[in-house]
Amino acid sequence: MNRIILHSDMNNFYANVECLYNPSLRNKPIAVAGDPKIRHGIVLAKNDLAKQYGVQTGEPLWMAEQKCKEIVFVPPHYERYFLFSRMAQEIYSRYTDQVEPFGLDECWLDVSGSIGLFGSGKTIADKIRRQIKDELGITASIGVSYNKIFAKLGSDMRKPDATTVIAPNSIREKIWPLPAGDLLFVGQATRRKLSRYYINTIGDLARTDPQLLVRLLGINGDKLWRFANGMDISPVSQYGTKTWIKSIGNSTTTPRDLESEEEVKIILYALCEKVSARLRKHCLSCETVQLSVRDQNFIFYERQGKFDYPSCATDSIFNLALKLYRQNFSKVLIRSLGVRACRLAIQEQEQLSLLPEVPKMQKREQLDKTIDWLRSRYGYFAIQRGIMLMDKSLAYLSQQSPSPIYPGSFFKQGS
Amino acid sequence: MRKKMFVEVAANFYTNGVIIPFLIKWKDGTVYEIDRVLEMRKAASLKAGGVGTRYTIRVKGSITYLFYEEPKWFVEAKV
Numbered sequence: 001m002n003r004i005i006l007h008s009d010m011n012n013f014y015a016n017v018e019c020l021y022n023p024s025l026r027n028k029p030i031a032v033a034g035d036p037k038i039r040h041g042i043v044l045a046k047n048d049l050a051k052q053y054g055v056q057t058g059e060p061l062w063m064a065e066q067k068c069k070e071i072v073f074v075p076p077h078y079e080r081y082f083l084f085s086r087m088a089q090e091i092y093s094r095y096t097d098q099v100e101p102f103g104l105d106e107c108w109l110d111v112s113g114s115i116g117l118f119g120s121g122k123t124i125a126d127k128i129r130r131q132i133k134d135e136l137g138i139t140a141s142i143g144v145s146y147n148k149i150f151a152k153l154g155s156d157m158r159k160p161d162a163t164t165v166i167a168p169n170s171i172r173e174k175i176w177p178l179p180a181g182d183l184l185f186v187g188q189a190t191r192r193k194l195s196r197y198y199i200n201t202i203g204d205l206a207r208t209d210p211q212l213l214v215r216l217l218g219i220n221g222d223k224l225w226r227f228a229n230g231m232d233i234s235p236v237s238q239y240g241t242k243t244w245i246k247s248i249g250n251s252t253t254t255p256r257d258l259e260s261e262e263e264v265k266i267i268l269y270a271l272c273e274k275v276s277a278r279l280r281k282h283c284l285s286c287e288t289v290q291l292s293v294r295d296q297n298f299i300f301y302e303r304q305g306k307f308d309y310p311s312c313a314t315d316s317i318f319n320l321a322l323k324l325y326r327q328n329f330s331k332v333l334i335r336s337l338g339v340r341a342c343r344l345a346i347q348e349q350e351q352l353s354l355l356p357e358v359p360k361m362q363k364r365e366q367l368d369k370t371i372d373w374l375r376s377r378y379g380y381f382a383i384q385r386g387i388m389l390m391d392k393s394l395a396y397l398s399q400q401s402p403s404p405i406y407p408g409s410f411f412k413q414g415s
Numbered sequence: 416m417r418k419k420m421f422v423e424v425a426a427n428f429y430t431n432g433v434i435i436p437f438l439i440k441w442k443d444g445t446v447y448e449i450d451r452v453l454e455m456r457k458a459a460s461l462k463a464g465g466v467g468t469r470y471t472i473r474v475k476g477s478i479t480y481l482f483y484e485e486p487k488w489f490v491e492a493k494v
Contacts, residue, residue, distance in 0.1 A: 021464045087466070136466060137459025 002168060004121040005236060006109040007143045007151035008128060010088060011160035013105035014045035016138040017084055018074045025072060029053060033061055033073040038255045039335075044076055048160065081105075084136055089239070091131050095124055099239040106155075108148050110236035125163040133161065147232040149184055150175060156182065171230055176203025183227055190217060190224075202228045245282060249290070250274045251338025255393055257296050258334040264325055266387055266394045271339040272318040273385075277372050279341055280365070285310035286341035289317055291324040296333040303328050309357065310345045313364040317341065419463035420492035424481070436470060436481060436488070447474050449481075458482075463491040 010016070014032040019025045029050035034040030041061045053068035064071055085104040092099045095118055098110035111124050118124050125142040132140045139161035143154020146168055153175060154164040166174055181191040183202055193216060199205050205213075206228035213221030226232055250271050258264050279286060287310045292302045303324045307316065321339050374383050425438035433455075439447045450473040458469035460482055467484035482489050 020459060020461070020466070023462065023464050084466075135457040135459060137461050 002146040003112045005151040007155045008107050008140050009155040010105040010140045012047050015047040017080050020137040028072050029068050030072045032076050039253050093239050097239050098236040100237045108236045122165050149227045149232045178202050180205050247340050247342045248278045249340030253336040267337050268321050273314050275339050275341050276312050276314040276317050279312040283347045284344045285312045287343035289320045290340040291321050292338035293329050294336040296335050314368050315364050416494040417462040417491040418494050419489050421487050421489045424488040
């Protein structure tokens, strides 16, 4: 028996939540935008009216304004988006316990076991859409199919507020004519590679010899071939399942280009404190630190370094990140900086060591944990490093903002 | 045209977790008694902007909505 998988995608999520809270914006083209004063001035999301003018996510505000003079920019309210995401998941969980979020606004549901209680996949999808509209005041598009990949394609087909059913016997006419780039995990680079071999649609991909795709794209070639042929069997995880964390990172665009090492140090400390505190919260240590830099010409670089022993101490991560900076970027003007902790290990499972470095590091970690506790009790700024007082405009950056949730890797399921 | 107006409310908190309001105090100090709560459900207020538990209530014979958007209460007031 085929599974019945739903993919729900809340339409123009950030923009529609903002319109709900400010009804006077409902008939205007709007874009949720970062603060241009601290150089975060890009479009984060837009509503359908702004979309009609060609406004795109990620473009600078001046460009959006050129396309649409009447556009209204509103600041983001992440706490509202988290709340709405949680409320939507609560609606989904009325129908099944297999609810797997993909970012804040998308979710997969496996309702195969619920059709006896609530009706067909389409009936459930229609009920969910109606409840989201009534209870949250926003709309969602839902795709209904027999695997996660086609359900997602279905939710993209008709917007806003629509249900699209993709039955196994309709994939040739509904799915195969779509461009290959519409398929999950076919990004720009893969699309370019495929088009060199005249593989332009999902149908082309499905009909290509999988061995050729493996030669072209490695192991993902075989996965994409399976996706295109409707052979994806990855399960929808249970509601509330914690996904395995693969890396923890934070980045920021600075209010001005960073010129001196002192300025870079301030930002690096702020980022490393945030990353290491998140590591400690999850009882993890990292073996590798990745430093990412965007220079004043918007060129993006990444460099990695490795520890001798896994660590979650702020100082260790900072020192390695600073070393990477000194080795690679000391001569460039920096627009944005990011620090990421990779190759994570659970602290309890770490190898014990008699070498003198390890107890030293453990002392630093203990000190960091004390700082974490002080901050959780008395606020972030209750205790600070001296360097943070050198330039408060840099040091106060984004310490209080929540770390955004990005869609996780689909492949984590081992499909 | 309606706007979101926060109001003071007196309510009974029952042991099963249900909250039923019985008085609304307007900004000017006038107190209105809620004759009856007709319906209680989760809903969005498209007119005033907000989400929460929507109480359909009867006050002095007319039917209106009262929203509990935790931790505050609001009504869709006429502008």
